[in-house]
Amino acid sequence: MESGAGKTGEAATPILRHMASAAQPRQGGALPEGADGDGVGDGLAAPRILIVEDEPGIVDFVTRGLQAAGFLVQAALDGEEGERLALAGGFDAIVLDLMLPGRSGLQILASVRGAAPSVPVIVLTARGEIEDRVVGLEAGAVDYLVKPFSMAELVARVRAQLRVIAEASSSTLSEEDIEVDLLTRKVRRAGRSVPLSTTEFELLVFLLRHRGRVVSREQILSSVWGYEHDPATNVVDVYVGYLRRKLGTPESPAPIFTVRAVGYRLGGAA
Numbered sequence: 001m002e003s004g005a006g007k008t009g010e011a012a013t014p015i016l017r018h019m020a021s022a023a024q025p026r027q028g029g030a031l032p033e034g035a036d037g038d039g040v041g042d043g044l045a046a047p048r049i050l051i052v053e054d055e056p057g058i059v060d061f062v063t064r065g066l067q068a069a070g071f072l073v074q075a076a077l078d079g080e081e082g083e084r085l086a087l088a089g090g091f092d093a094i095v096l097d098l099m100l101p102g103r104s105g106l107q108i109l110a111s112v113r114g115a116a117p118s119v120p121v122i123v124l125t126a127r128g129e130i131e132d133r134v135v136g137l138e139a140g141a142v143d144y145l146v147k148p149f150s151m152a153e154l155v156a157r158v159r160a161q162l163r164v165i166a167e168a169s170s171s172t173l174s175e176e177d178i179e180v181d182l183l184t185r186k187v188r189r190a191g192r193s194v195p196l197s198t199t200e201f202e203l204l205v206f207l208l209r210h211r212g213r214v215v216s217r218e219q220i221l222s223s224v225w226g227y228e229h230d231p232a233t234n235v236v237d238v239y240v241g242y243l244r245r246k247l248g249t250p251e252s253p254a255p256i257f258t259v260r261a262v263g264y265r266l267g268g269a270a
């Protein structure tokens with residue numbers, strides 16, 4: 001069980017926007033303290049983090065630490081305000097305590113997952129409450145931190161999640177000197193534009209998504225062609241041949257390797 005220190009007082013408090021520094025209160029779009037001039041977090045794109053936690057000491061600690069790391073931080077000290085802010089959107093990540101007055105962390109997690117499934121939620125749990133972590137992860141939290149945690153630990157977890165998001169939302173795939181833009185569907189090899197048919201493009205994207213790994217003909221068939229097929233068909237081999245011819249040059253063959261009796265592998269060296 002979490003310590004309930006201070007809980008009764010906060011439950012009645014109507015506020016909920018918490019400012020870490022009394023000397024320099026900072027509202028929503030303001031620059032985080034310590035971010036000016038050091039090149040971190042002082043651009044327009046400073047990530048915005050919401051912390052929902054009812055223990056003022058932890059809120060202070062987390063807010064100061066995240067601001068020093070270059071994040072914009074907003075805090076809610078009870079579940080209702082936390083949920084309202086979380087659903088209002090505009091946050092790149094949410095740090096969420098589970099035991100909260102108002103709405104529980106799990107209720108907030110469920111609402112956030114419904115409204116903004118891609119926003120990473122890092123759950124704070126009390127020491128030893130393994131069940132909380134399991135339930136939290138099942139409910140859609142991406143990570144958890146056990147109290148007491150160090151600031152470095154929290155900053156590292158938040159950064160890791162933001163990195164995952166950035167990669168997942170990237171519209172390009174690449175391996176060695178092959179680049180595919182998923183939005184414009186343009187393909188380049190060593191800077192040279194390579195026009196592909198729709199099927200060739202889908203095949204290349206599939207191989208790139210599994211780059212460095214061996215994929216079987218059956219996996220390729222069901223993912224790229226997506227229908228019941230004659231197991232004896234050689235359509236995969238034919239299309240791999242087309243791709244190799246279009247991507248490769250005499251000096252620089254395409255890095256699509258045949259793995260005998262299994263299938264193909266893109267990249268990962270010969």
Ligand code: CA
Pocket residue numbers: 002053054055097098099100
């Ligand atoms: Ca709590």
